Amino acid sequence: MGNLSQHLSVETEQFFHLQAALQQIQLRVDPQSAAIFELDAQDDLELNLPAGQGIEILVRNAQGKIQLPLLQLVSPNGIISIGTAVQTLEQLVQQDSVAQRLEYQLQKFNIAQTDLEVVLRVQHTEQVRFHAPEPLSVIVLNTGENMQVDQQNAIDEVQVIIHKAKTQTEYLPAPLAQPIQEIRVSKASAKTYLVKAGQWIQIIDVSGKQCSDFLAFDANALAQGQEIGLDAVATRTILGHSTPSPGIHSRFYGTDMQALVEVVQDTVGRHDMFLTACSPKFYEDSGYFGHTSCTDNFNRILNPLGLAPKAAWPAINFFYNTQVEPCGSISMDEPWSRAGDYILLRAHKDLLCASSACPDDIDPSNGWVPSDIHVRIYAESEQFARSQLYRTHPEEMPRMTKQSGFHSRIAALTSQLVEYHGYWVANEYHGWGAKAEYLACRERVAMIDLTALRKFEITGPDAESFLQYMLTRNVRKLAIGEIAYSAICLDTGGMLDDGTIFRLGENNFRWVCGDEYTGTWLKQKAQQLGYRVSIRHSSDQIHNVAVQGPRSRELLKQLIWTPEHQPNLDQLAWFHFTLGRLGNAQGIPVMVSRTGYTGELGFEVWCHPTHAEQVWDAIWSAGQAFEIAPMGFTALDMLRIEAGLIFAQHEFDAQTNPFEAGIGFTVPLKSKDEDFLGKQAMQNQTAQSRHKLVGLILEQNEAAEHGDLIYVDRYPVGVVTSATNSPLLKKQIALCRVAPQYASAETTLEVGKLDGQKKRLKAKVVSLPFYDPERTRVRA
Incomplete structure (x- = not known):
């Protein structure tokens, strides 16, 4: 039958083209x-x-x-x-x-x-x-x-x-640098190319929704008669991940268990490492006899180079959208990639590479219509930043993972960097480790970069009225210099985000939250509802480091100068902020807030990113007298779980209201007489019917995990939202959301492991927080 798309006229192909031009x-x-x-x-x-x-x-x-x-x-x-x-x-x-x-x-x-x-x-x-x-x-x-x-x-x-x-029908983005090779792989074909160690390989989907199988062989081994190629099984085994991504788990390994290439940038984030390249058997089993396949194309171009033909080439299939379902089947759908999306690799050895433009036109794997792939090779002298690119909106061009203003100082202390909400953050630090960082925060003082929080400036004559409607908290009660923690909800009552609102003036506010899309949503709502308000994204202008622990005030008192009309560090109340300078009246301008995410006495220092290194250095230097430790996100997670503090996509999401997320105190249904988004939906839900966020202390040393179901007898009554080993309690603990009839303290429940039935971990319900239930330390 052949490749159907090859026989269609241009006009007919355009008529049947399922991808919008x-x-x-x-x-x-x-x-x-x-x-x-x-x-x-x-x-x-x-x-x-x-x-x-x-x-x-x-x-x-x-x-x-x-x-x-x-x-x-x-x-x-x-x-x-x-x-x-x-x-x-x-x-x-x-x-x-x-x-x-x-x-x-x-x-x-x-x-x-x-x-x-x-x-x-x-x-x-x-x-x-x-x-x-x-x-x-x-x-x-x-x-x-x-x-x-x-x-x-x-x-x-x-x-x-x-x-x-x-x-x-295509968009070819501008080169990342001056290419030394440009290779066009026409649809339903494949090409080979040589790459030297250290050179960069950019594989571009120019039309979107097009798969590209990738092969790479150790060129020096080939010259000696050995075939050492990419091995998906070896890669998954070494990394413990289904596919590599920029950052710590970034390398593809060969059959000799040595790295061949590394993923440096990826604008898609969904590829296949489970299936072979499409083969004659695949099409024959589907009734398309004689259909061109990637395996055919690879055999044709690799056989003259001394590589034996294969019935099906084991390949890394970039942009192919597959996933393993809970039932064990491997499902497939059209790729996530859009026109201009790419993956950037760096060669660890001299390589013979081959890339295909998959000819599959019998299912959604190429959006039903195969198209071209473009490959660019860059010299080893070029430098490109690691980035797991992301999109706030599906139609926009991808965004690079950013480095905060503190990054140079953090990178000097650790290589354990992971992507979080579009920023590189430290997981833990060399020479400390998560437990030592945790203990430093509980016993002395620790500092952590929280720049990944998003900041939005909300100003204008209607700013207060707008926020009064958009946030669950009563914004009208906020004094200048005060901060409130609030939920922001959909009209269903489900939580879009949580964050803190700073009042800088009568009509001047700053919203600090976790999700960048929240700012877009606020702008849309302001326009739809006709509020006279300006909403500007200021995350690139304000970076922040948290200084947390019982000695945090002693430390910062030595560093922060405040004018007479602003509170000093001793006078600064919980959930308030002050404006001052670093060192003296001529120092770097900073804002210091008495806020945190640890359950300890703590502060956050906010500055422009061009001043971030100086701020870090000053805190780090003065902190040596207090045995300060840098802190990563692993330790932060331990601290916030002990403190009963919630996290997006764990304790809450768009289908969880604030009461179910454990922050009902942010929703003054009785005292806030004005309407706000989600109010009616939450009023319609009786308190007795709501699932509740509670703590669990496990009887054994085995850990619970996010997503584990909570059981009474055979059937689930809740779910673990977060879990950790508590060094303080010397127990495994968890936050979980359970049905109201099982939310009372001392109730015995079971955490389901394996399939939920074969293994159970006994646990008891406790009230939150696990640590400092009266919150005396954070109020100190």
Whole structure:
């Protein structure tokens, strides 16, 4: 029968094409950054700006000459003027790391200082659209001065949409650097290429939803007659993970159990390491006799190189969306990859590689229509940051995993770095370990980077009214300088997020939470409901380190200067903040809040990322007298479970309301007489019917795990949401959500292990928190 798609005419293929053509390309310009966008003739460029934020624009024609008039204004919103790039120059004169990054970008785009004398300036609009009558390069400068911790003028990202005049079926992103090889693998084919140790391999899905089998062989071993190729079983065994990902568990191993390649960047995060490359047998068993397969294509190109043909090649299938179901079957669906998605590898040895563009058109594995794969090879001298890329919205381009302003100091103390909510964070530190870090926090003082928390500046005449409706807490009761912990709920009562709200002024608030999407949702709600409020994402402008433990106040008192009108560290009450400086009145501006996530006396120090290293160094140096320890997220998890503090996707999610998550105190149903999101849904639920968050102390030393079911006799009555070994209690403990009739203290329950029936761990219900039930230490 052959490959059906090969025999279709272009018109017929387009008619049957189940993947939508690319009519829009969604991009962005990060805060305090420059970006270049290539427009074809008749394309439109749409820019969506945060309220009150301006940008600056340069335009080049196809010959590389600056020609501002060529970019035609379509929607005359706001003020479009020509003048000096004031915002860009203000950022450049700061002469800090933010300025240096912008200088590098301008050099990369060949922008001279003189080019900044005349730019297009866009102000006082939230959307503007331009038209390109001919091919143009548009450089958008989303620039400006740093925001200090006591300010709220954050520069937010600018959303960019390129409206294509001619629809296209693929998007090939700009190279990460200058490639030394560009290899196009046409649909339903495969190609080989040689890579030297240290070189980089970028495999790009140009149309989206296209699988690419990858083979790699030790080139030196091949020259000696040995076939040492990638081995999925060896890789899974060594890593203890189903697939490698950027970070600690990043390497693919060969049949000799030695690393061949390492995953450095991945914009998809879903690949297959369980199945072989598609083979003649696969198609024959499906009734498609003679169908081209990846195995056929590999045999054809590898046999002349001395590799024996195989009935089915064991391969790493990038972008193939498979997963092992609880019943044991391996399911498959269309790939997660979008046009332009890629995986970046680094070779550990000289390699012979082969990549396919899978021909499967009989199921969703390639979105039903096979397309091309593009491969780029970069020199070993290039450097690319590790990144498990992610998306806040499914249609946007992927976001790089970030390093906080404290990263250089953290990386000097540990290599145990993991990705968490788009940031690299420390799991634990060399020379300490999770238990020592935990004990330092309980007994002395410890410091931990919590920059991964998201920050949003909420200002405007309706800011208080807006937050009163959006948050469960009574925001109107907050004094300036005060903080409240709150849930933020859907109209169903389910929790979208939790966080802390800081009141900086009468109409000025800062919301600190865990999920970046919460800010998007707040913006959407403000627009839908007509509130006069500005919501800006300030996470790139404020980084924070928590200093926790019984001696944290003693330590910080030596470092933080506060003006007379601000409370000093001795005067700072629980859930309040103060504004001051590091060292003295001329020091780095900081905000210090009496907050934490440990159940201990503790503080958080907030600063601009350009000052983060100095803040870390000052705390670390002064902390030596107190035997300070750096703390990772493993120790933090132990501390917060003992303290009965909740965590997203464990104790709560969008189907769990605050009462069921154990934070009913954040929902004043009786005293808050105004309406707020989720109020009616929670009122409709009787208190007697709610599942409750309780503590469990296990009788044995075996650990419970997140997701274990809680049983009475044969049937489950709850679920373990978090669990740890408590050094303080010398017991295995767990947080769990159980049916109300089993939530009383001293109730005996069982944690189901294995299949839930074959093995049980006895446990008793206790009230929360496990540690310091009166919370006297955190209030000290």
